Amino acid sequence: MMKKRVLVILVFALFSNAFSVMAQTNPEDIAMATDEYQDSFYESLKQKGIENYDKAIVSLEKCIKLKPNDAVAYFELGKNYLSLKDYGNAQSFFEKATQLDPKNKWYWLGIYDVSYETKNYPLAIETIQKIIPFDEEYKDDLISLYMISNQYDKALATINEMNDKFGKSEDRDRYKMQILSQGKYQNAEASNLIDQIKKNPKEESNYIDLISLYSKSNETDKALDVAKQLAKEIPTSEWAQVSLFKVYLDANQADKAINSMNIILASSKIDSKIKHRTLNEFLIYTNKNPQYAPALEKAIGYFDNDPNVDVAKEIGKFYHSKNQFENAIKYYEKDLSANSDTDRETNLLLLDAYTQAKxxxxxxxxxxxxxxxxxxxxxxxxxxxxxxxxxxxxxxxxxxxxxxxxxxxxxxxxxxxxxxxxxxxxxxxxxxxxxxxxxxxxxxxxxxxx
Structure with missing residues (x-):
């Protein structure tokens, strides 16, 4: 969940030369004051390396007697007590290290490790906020902590901030989906996306996310308005065709409308609700302009594997309601041949249409x-x-x-x-x-x- 936290633990297991590339000085890479101190310190590292944490602690206590204000020795004591799962002592020694050297992020990360291991999330949040000034990417850890502690408002705000500054990430997208599944956060997200579109009108993903958000909350008209705005800014977008289709249809430019419709229906990006609405609008158009029935037949084929709606059946019902029984029969028969030939409702509708058509x-x-x-x-x-x-x-x-x-x-x-x-x-x-x-x-x- 928290990659940086794990990384820190692994990195500190190495000796001082491994930290030379770090932004701050490695606590284990500080010159030793005396030979006795140096011998005791290296003995502690050796014992810790073979998991003799008790012996490592004895050696570090000797170091502290020699240098009572040495932050590195207190930090190492904290690490050894953490390995022993003695969280109280571990936290005390990490805190002592931060008091002696508050500008060293590794010491704060020690406290963070303890708080995370003990599920003390308020302390973890407080500590990670002190680490962020050293490395802003630790805000991803903060997001995870907000999610664990159900602070979704703060998590969503931080996700949007990180996305804006560093670009989207898989983890953040997953968290955002989890938050937005609760409807009360959707208005805040819609406002955020609208702001993002104003800042960067050429970024397609923000339009798509906003269209998806409106579509999932059944605000289809708003989704189409966003698609219209997208068509103006990025005409090459597949989502732009949603708006262009309506424009072409209203202008009676059937060939262009059909081309846009086929792009929409073939797209893996466009929401199924938008696809169904597009088909329904073309169905109404075809009812008035029957010469385009072959294009409608092709369009229906895009829904052959749709698990949610029997499109051919619904078209049959449309024609049935218009007393166009020959057309209704054609689509009922198409639905039965493509799906279950024994579906009770469709068969009753078909039998009624047969009766009306004599x-x-x-x-x-x-x-x-x-x-x-x-x-x-x-x-x-x-x-x-x-x-x-x-x-x-x-x-x-x-x-x-x-x-x-x-x-x-x-x-x-x-x-x-x-x-x-x-x-x-x-x-x-x-x-x-x-x-x-x-x-x-x-x-x-x-x-x-x-």
């Missing part, structure tokens, strides 16, 4: 097939019986309607329709008495419904 042969065939799949669903028996009557297959109509009537429960309208179709079947079979009997039942049920 396509009784495919109606009867599909309804009979669906009876095998859903043997207790009366609607399929009804459609099969009605279709058989229209095809003058009265015996088959009588049989299937009588079977299906047993499954009708608490649906007076459907029961009335069954009785009416049974009357038609008996009429076709030449039984006038039965015909009148079922017609009478149908009328009585319709009166009750009223």
């Amino acid at each position: 396509q009784f042969e495919p109606l009867t065939k599909r309804a009979m097939m669906m009876i095998e799949v859903y043997p207790s669903q009366p609607q399929f028996y009804y459609f099969a019986g009605m279709g058989s009557n229209q095809l003058k297959q009265f015996k088959n109509a009588k049989t299937v309607l009588e079977m299906g009537l047993d499954y009708v429960v608490d649906d007076a309208k459907l029961e009335a329709n069954f009785n009416f179709q049974l009357g038609e079947a008996y009429n076709g079979l030449g039984d006038a008495k039965k015909k009148e009997e079922y017609f009478l039942k149908a009328n009585e049920l319709l009166k009750k419904k009223k």
